[in-house]
Amino acid sequence: MKKNIKLLLSISSISSLFLPLVAISCSNQKTKLEAKIKESEIQLSNIEFANDFQEEFKNEIINAKKILSKEQVTNEELKNAEINLVNNLKKILDKNKQVxxxxxxxxxxxxxxxxxxxxxxxxxxxxxxxxxxxxxxxxxxxxxxxxxxxxxxxxxxxxxxxxxxxxxxxxxxxxxxxxxx
Missing domain, CATH: 1.20.1270 (Substrate Binding Domain Of Dnak; Chain:A; Domain 2)
Structure with missing residues (x-):
């Protein structure tokens, strides 16, 4: 019985340490994505776009905002959203530059x-x-x-x-x- 109590106590103490770390890392990803979205919105207002590139750029920001506003979003989804946002915006900016x-x-x-x-x-x-x-x-x-x-x-x-x-x-x-x- 004492072993079970010790095991439960150790698990609960580990989980009490681990859960805030998970929450912090999740909020860090959320903060990172929010920062990227803000940065992208500033870029959107400062760059002169050709063709429909401005609309594509806006759509990428909107897609990232949708993921950010989802309830029960995972850390992995936030990370992927940030990576996709950065990569897709870079492609759009490169195409815009060429045009x-x-x-x-x-x-x-x-x-x-x-x-x-x-x-x-x-x-x-x-x-x-x-x-x-x-x-x-x-x-x-x-x-x-x-x-x-x-x-x-x-x-x-x-x-x-x-x-x-x-x-x-x-x-x-x-x-x-x-x-x-």
Whole structure:
């Protein structure tokens, strides 16, 4: 009987020490996940996203919040939620970065095309004030439209649209130049 009492006492004393540790480690995981969610929400408000990446980013945060708000959530679930959140957000940010770099390159291409118009006006139309004024007006309109677009809006379609517009202006002016000569 004494052995049973000693065994029960030792088990109860071990469990009284062990349960707070489990609770602490569980609350630590919960705190870690809460911190990651807060950090992610700050990132969400500070980063400029292209395409639907912002929505994907928000959805990952929402998924982590759902797990966090569950009753009877295990330490393992919290840990997995944190890992998934971090990994998925990293993937989204990497994809977003690639797309924004592509958009930046598209923007640079259009900037060079606008500079071609300016060079043509300066070099080839220096003697023809009327055509030069017409071209300057047209490229200023294109330049203004170009300046009003954010860098995250430079899709391939938008780039092609601008290229066609610039090429059309340049070709029309070249035709008029040939007709005048």
């Amino acid at each position: 924004i770099e592509e958009y930046f390159n598209n923007q640079e291409l259009i900037s060079r095309k606008i500079n071609e118009l300016k060079e043509y006006a300066h070099e080839k139309l220096s003697n023809n004030r009327e055509l030069k004024a017409k071209l300057v007006k047209q490229y200023e309109e294109i330049q203004e439209e170009f300046n009003n677009l954010k860098s995250v809006n430079w899709t391939l379609e938008k780039t092609e649209e601008f290229k066609k517009k610039i090429d059309k202006v340049l070709n029309d002016i070249k035709k008029e130049t040939m007709n005048k000569n």
